[in-house]
Amino acid sequence: MTLSDIADSREKYGIKNLGEGMSTQGEELQRLRRSSPFNEDKDIVGFEEITKSLVAELLKEDRNRCVVSIVGMGGAGKTTLAKKVYNHADVRARFNCRAWVCVSSSYDHKEMLRSIIKQLDQISKEPLEVLEQMEEQDLEQRLYQDLQDKCYLVVLDDIWKEEAWDCLARAFPDVNTSSRLLLTSRNRDVAQHADALNKPHELKTLGQEDSWQLFLRKALGHGDNAGCPPDLEEVGIQIARRCGGLPLAITVIGGLLLAKKKLKSEWEKVLNSFNTNLSKSQSGVSAILELSYADLPANLKFCFLYLGLFPEDHVISVRKLIHMWVAEGIMQKRDAVNLEETAAYDDVERLCSRNIVRVAEMTVDERIKSCRVHDLVRELAIRKAKDEIFFQIHDTRDDEISAKSRYLAVHSLPWVKNYFGSSTPPLRSLLFFNIRIYEENISLRFKSFRKLRILDLENVEMYSNLPKEIGEVRLLRYLGLRGKLSIMHRFKIAHPVGLRITSSTRLPHSFGRLRNLQTLDIRTHATVIVPNFIWKLESLRHLYAYDMECDVPLKIEGLRNLQTLSGIRFDDIMHNNMLTLTSLQKLGIWVDDRSEIDKLCMHLSEVGSLTTLHLYSTRGRGRPTLAGLSKLHHVTELKLSGLWLMLPPDFPPNLSRLALKHTHLTDDPMPVLEKLGRLSFLKMKDAYDGRQLIISRHGFHQLKFLELSRLNHLDEIKAEKGALPQLLCMRIRNCGRLRKLPEELKHISTLDTLELVDMPKDSISRLAADTAFSVPNLRIFYS
Incomplete structure (x- = not known):
């Protein structure tokens, strides 16, 4: 079939x-990142010597800018090795600014430059929209100027062509600061073209012993020095040998075996599949991937x-x-x-x-x-999709759209209006990726898309209205309009969060005919004007918006399938009978100083399905008081975003997850929060402007996960003996002034992981030294 x-x-x-x-x-930066050093593979074997060599070359006393290269075949582990080097303690200590970008075979020069700029200058207050408007030459000049006095390290991962290097190289100055570029490539000629004086580091395949150790970790899910059951060892060794020492092949075949029973007969079936079906035409990683796919x-x-x-x-x-x-x-x-x-x-x-x-x-x-x-x-x-004409990827201007395509991804767009030619394919999914159209529109004959289920226009720039004919796509279930300001017609209005002026977008009335729509994502950076049609979308399950506005109170009553609703305003909620939303689980509401939170909570108290409530505070002169949250017995997750004067006087009684974002509290919130008896997850991002957080004896007795992010004034965290007795993981992200972690962390027997993310190198050295010997997993990352 x-x-x-x-x-x-x-x-x-x-x-x-x-x-x-x-x-x-x-965040927009996450969109720009592709391959990332953030999640480093914990199961790394066989790279010890080459890691030492690479680190030594990066650190050698040479004030000239040097290019260090890793070359090897696909699946050999080049990216994994680069991550290991990038996150090496000595490398972090040496370079005062670092960035990672994946080039790939179909690179976008401007996108790469933007990504590097943002990573190298994360403290910059310059809006990303400014970088979006800059031309290629301006971006190169901006990056070149930024790096004039920096000892920088930039990783160019998976670079295929000499032309790609030539485009990027001129943006990296050679100004006697001992800066380095680390590139990975399958093509040795690219590495030698980048720096003819430095010999590329060739990543060989793993030896027999290293292959076997990696195989055991992936196939059995064990850690270091874990043996293989005797009855599986012989067949396991044969399977590992068939992987040819390629880490990707070993990893994938290990994942296949991990999903199976640990029986010799099961492993023999996998080995026999190699011998009978694949050995004649394929070998190595290609055979492994084919086998893993066939097993799905x-x-x-x-x-x-x-x-x-x-x-x-x-x-x-x-x-x-x-x-x-x-x-x-x-x-x-x-x-x-x-x-x-x-x-x-x-x-x-x-x-x-x-x-x-x-x-x-x-x-x-x-x-x-x-x-x-x-x-x-x-x-x-x-390759498999082409065999069945399953989908088509449009990534050159010369490609023709097949009349048989059912799933189409557009990665580049021709400058012609008649986009689909004389016939329209029977599409089920149509996805666009970062398409920028400055004056032309996409020629989409919506009336012809009778079978279309998914239309994703995320980050597509269109400077004219979304066609009214979209209402003719009656089977549409997913519509993504997230991203750009220019997705629809624009005009100026005063934004509700303050005095600044921003753009607004309007949805056509024909949306009301999309009775099968399940997900509508209108998270643009502008207020979205929504005609009063939402109540007609009887299949709607998820409505995502940052901010919606309607000329009349927005009607949402009767949407029995609605599970997620975000970006709606207080007045619109109060005008609806929320008891009719019998599936509603997650609700995000804009409130201001006129919003009566106590009445809101009473209004929501009987919505038994509601488990997550997100309140966004606007930047008006006054602040809403947060009285009444104790009425919300069903709510287990609460998120508070925006400027608040103080914490609520009470909380939902069954609260287990709490997130505070951009609240800028001036008083230490811990004395209040630590008393929440069921709280297991706490995230604070840009939430507190004080210098100390103090957790008292037996505080947070159920808390398992704690994340502190962008607390820019925080110097110290203190915890009395007996605090945080159930803590499993603590993540500290971008808290640049933090000097000291609690001594009590060393005595929390449950604490398994401490993550330090985007922290200054001097802070990392001090915090790591304080806790490394007592925490089983200390992870240090740069995004």
Whole structure:
């Protein structure tokens, strides 16, 4: 059966149409990052000597700018090795500014320059929109000037062409500061072209012993020095040898075996698959990837192939991916409580555990936030998709859109209005990636897209109205308009968060005909004017907005499938009978000094499905008082964003997760928060302007995860004996003045992980020295 058959025959597989996920605002810098040093593979073997050599070369006493290169075949571990070197303690201490960018075969020069600028100058207050408007020559000059007095290290990962190096090289000054460029490439000629005086470091395949140790870690899930069950050892050695010493091949085959029972017969089946099906035509990593793909269940094959639509080295939001998979109708309800999005997240975890998909970023409580695929794995997905005419990727101006395409990803756009030619393909998904159209519009004949389920226009720049004909796409389930100010017609209005002037966008009335729409993402950087049609979208499950405005009170009553609603205003909530929203789980509301929070909480108190409440405070003269939250017995997660004078006088009684963002509290919040008896997760970002946080004896007796981010004035954290007795993970991100962690951390037996992210090198050295010997996992990252 083909994957197209799977998509069309959902009833045959018992697949229903139900549920969906969650929402938070992501930062623009995350969009710019592709491959990232943030998640370094913990299972690294065989790189000890070459790591020492690379570090020594980066640190050698030579004031000239030097290029250090790692070359090797695909799957040999070049990126993994580069991450290990990039995060090496001596390297961090040497270079006062660092950046990482993935070049890939289809690079965007301006995007790479923007990404490097933002990473090298993270304290800059310059809006990203300013960089977006700069021309290529201006970006090069800006970067060149920024680096004049810096001892910098920039990693150029996965560079394919000499032309790509030539474009970037002129932006990196050679000014006697001992700066370094570290590049990885499959092409030795590229490395020698970049610096003919330095011999590239060739990454060889792993030796037999290193291959075996990596295989055991991935296939059995064990740590160092863990042996193999005797009955599995002989067949395991044969499988490991078939991987040819390539870390990617070993990792993927290990993930395949990890998902199977630890039986000799199961491992022999895998070995026999090599010997019978693949040995005649393929070898090495290609054979491993083919075998791993063949072993996937039918629904996971569809999910895997769908990943091939995303650009090379693209960081993929897991939440977005889940929405798309659910909209495709391929997810199956697992039980009465967990809906399709739970099944979709499980499938993301299954693909990651098989090492087919890589984790790009995780939350502090170890949920997968974003992922990506190795370029060899993506090539497999594209190859398999072409075999079945499953999807098409449009990435050159000369490509023609096939009349048979059902899933189309547009990575570049021709400057013609008649985009699809004389015929319109029977598309189910149409995805655009960072397409910039300055005066022309995309010629989309919406009336012809009778089968379209997914339309994603994230970050597409269009300077004319979104066509009214979009209402004719009656089967549409996912519509993504997130990103640019220019997504629709613009005009100036006063923004509700203050006196500054910003743009506004308006949705056409025809949206009201999209009765099958499940997810509508209108998180633009402008207020979105929404005609009063939302109540007509009877299938709607997730409505994401930063800020919505309606000429009349926005009606949302009767949306029994709605699970997520963000960016709505206080007055609109109060005008609706919220009891009719029987599936509502997550709600984000704009409030101001006129908002009566006590009445709001009473209004929401009987909405039994509501578990997450996010209140955004505007920048008016006064502040709303947060009385009444104790009425919300069903709420277990509370998020407070914006400027507040003080913490609420009370909290939801069953609160387990709390996030404070941009609150700029002046009084230490810990004496209040530590008494929340059920609190297990606390995140504070730009939340407190004081110099000390003090946690008293037995404070936070249930807290397991603590993240402190951008507390720019924080010097010290103190904790009395007996505080934080259940803490598992503590993440400190971008707290540049922090000098001291609590001594009590050394005595918390449950504490497994301390993460230091984007911290100054002197702070890292001091904090790491204080805690390294007492915390099992000390992780230091730069994003």
